[in-house]
Amino acid sequence: DKSKLSGDEALVAEALRIEDTIFDIVGRNLASKGYRVTPTLSAAALEASPDMKNAVADLQSKHNDLLAVMTRDRAGVEKGRFSLGTDVAAVGETAGADLLVFVRGSGVIFTTSKKVTEAVVGALLGVSGVSQDTLSIFISVVDAKDGRVMATVSGQAVGNFVKRPD
Numbered sequence: 001d002k003s004k005l006s007g008d009e010a011l012v013a014e015a016l017r018i019e020d021t022i023f024d025i026v027g028r029n030l031a032s033k034g035y036r037v038t039p040t041l042s043a044a045a046l047e048a049s050p051d052m053k054n055a056v057a058d059l060q061s062k063h064n065d066l067l068a069v070m071t072r073d074r075a076g077v078e079k080g081r082f083s084l085g086t087d088v089a090a091v092g093e094t095a096g097a098d099l100l101v102f103v104r105g106s107g108v109i110f111t112t113s114k115k116v117t118e119a120v121v122g123a124l125l126g127v128s129g130v131s132q133d134t135l136s137i138f139i140s141v142v143d144a145k146d147g148r149v150m151a152t153v154s155g156q157a158v159g160n161f162v163k164r165p166d
Contacts, residue, residue, distance in 0.1 A: 003131070004111045011109075014162045018135075022103055026139065030101070040095040055091050059084055063102045063140060070152055071138065077152050084147040092144025099150070100142045107135035109162055135161045 002009045027037040039045060046053040062084045070082055092100060110118075110131045118131055134156055141151045 082149040088147035102140040109133040
């Protein structure tokens, strides 16, 4: 989102570009650790297979439902408490995958006018600090055979990720 004085604006085209960049970064990092990364579940591939697209959408929905709980209970992930269920096996088998990686991100950039206004109001109120552009990411690694959430990683980047998605 872009945060402006007049309200927030969704940055759809920019989000899609960032999505591609994140896919490349995650893929390169996994490949550097010896994993073979295949784009069998990319947006383009799913458009060609409506059944697979629906199956993946169902898994995405299950993942989203678990997301809030997983972020609060990181120890539960380590103990194997979370699973997307056995429906994962069909997608994993069709994709030829042992692991599925789910990436969630959200970010906000602030316009210069919003930053200036916050700085002036902050100075008047004796509060320092200006909002920074941020991108938060949460990654889940799921066993493609039994649906068990094997690991999660989260992080946050500060800076204008729209201008420099990497």
